[in-house]
Amino acid sequence: MSAEVLSITGLTKSYGSKEVLRGIDLKVNRGEIIGYIGPNGAGKSTTVKLMLGLEEGYSGKIEIFGEDIVGQGERYKQRIGYIPETSEMYDSLTAQEYLTFVAELYGMDYDDADRKAEQLFDVFGLRDVYHSRISSFSKGMRQKTLIVSSFLHNPDLLFLDEPLTGLDANSVMVFKEILARFAAEGKTIFYSSHIMDVVEKISNRIVLLHGGHIVANGSFEELKTQSQAGSLENIFNQMTGFHEHENRAAEFVSIVREG
Ligand SMILES: Nc1ncnc2c1ncn2[C@@H]1O[C@H](COP(=O)(O)OP(=O)(O)OP(=O)(O)O)[C@@H](O)[C@H]1O
Numbered sequence: 001m002s003a004e005v006l007s008i009t010g011l012t013k014s015y016g017s018k019e020v021l022r023g024i025d026l027k028v029n030r031g032e033i034i035g036y037i038g039p040n041g042a043g044k045s046t047t048v049k050l051m052l053g054l055e056e057g058y059s060g061k062i063e064i065f066g067e068d069i070v071g072q073g074e075r076y077k078q079r080i081g082y083i084p085e086t087s088e089m090y091d092s093l094t095a096q097e098y099l100t101f102v103a104e105l106y107g108m109d110y111d112d113a114d115r116k117a118e119q120l121f122d123v124f125g126l127r128d129v130y131h132s133r134i135s136s137f138s139k140g141m142r143q144k145t146l147i148v149s150s151f152l153h154n155p156d157l158l159f160l161d162e163p164l165t166g167l168d169a170n171s172v173m174v175f176k177e178i179l180a181r182f183a184a185e186g187k188t189i190f191y192s193s194h195i196m197d198v199v200e201k202i203s204n205r206i207v208l209l210h211g212g213h214i215v216a217n218g219s220f221e222e223l224k225t226q227s228q229a230g231s232l233e234n235i236f237n238q239m240t241g242f243h244e245h246e247n248r249a250a251e252f253v254s255i256v257r258e259g
Helices: 044-049 074-081 096-107 112-123 140-149 169-182 197-201 222-228 232-239 243-257
Strands: 004-015 018-029 035-036 059-064 081-082 157-161 188-193 205-210 214-216
Touching: 004 044, 004 188, 018 044, 018 112, 018 188, 035 044, 035 059, 035 197, 035 214, 044 059, 044 157, 074 081, 081 140, 096 140, 140 157, 140 169, 169 188, 169 197, 188 197, 197 232, 205 232, 214 222, 214 232, 222 232, 222 243
Parallel strands: 035 188, 035 205, 081 157, 157 188
Antiparallel strands: 004 018, 004 059, 205 214
């Protein structure tokens, strides 16, 4: 497999008159963990949805596994795993029904998917609820189900949008280790999150989207040197021009108190 897994050139996307992406260029290689960050509404999910073919109507070029996604049909998606930001799960299904259903969509054999899903559930301590309905699951259990569903077919490229939502501290440790091991094996991970200390630690490269443009693209060490800030949180504040957290907080508190 060639080193370049993902290439975005001159990507623009608008919703009505609102220009969300204003010309994005990005190349991602095999085995990289890219921390894709930016303020709320910056267009992170939009970028991911365009790459997955879930949103249409863009200009520019998106190549995945060396080919333009236009004209690839559904084929390239079989090699992709996706944890969406918010997900509509089929609550009335059991975990077993849901996971085997998703796996079959990815072309897996039912029995293989069933055996593997149950084993993966067991790793997360969920074997006892493999046959329970998703509607009875806690937030963390649902998230673990999504994690299992995104990895079940052994994808080469993963788009993970806030994947730690609802996970307890022990499960977070397991999941971070899983990502590091997969990246070392050559899987490529596109990781979108607002939890800056995790992004700082797990990413080989951090890409910051702001105002429709990529305003930073480098390792944490490189960004730290460029911006003279100590943490990714500070780099984020600085590069997005945000210096007023104290004023905003004081205003909020005062309105609540007086209103
Ligand atoms: N289907 C849609 N129709 C109209 N506007 C949309 C649509 N989807 C997204 N947007 C707008 O595009 C912008 C980018 O949204 P997007 O969800 O990509 O941001 P994000 O960076 O993922 O934000 P967050 O950090 O809050 O998840 C927002 O202003 C949003 O309102």
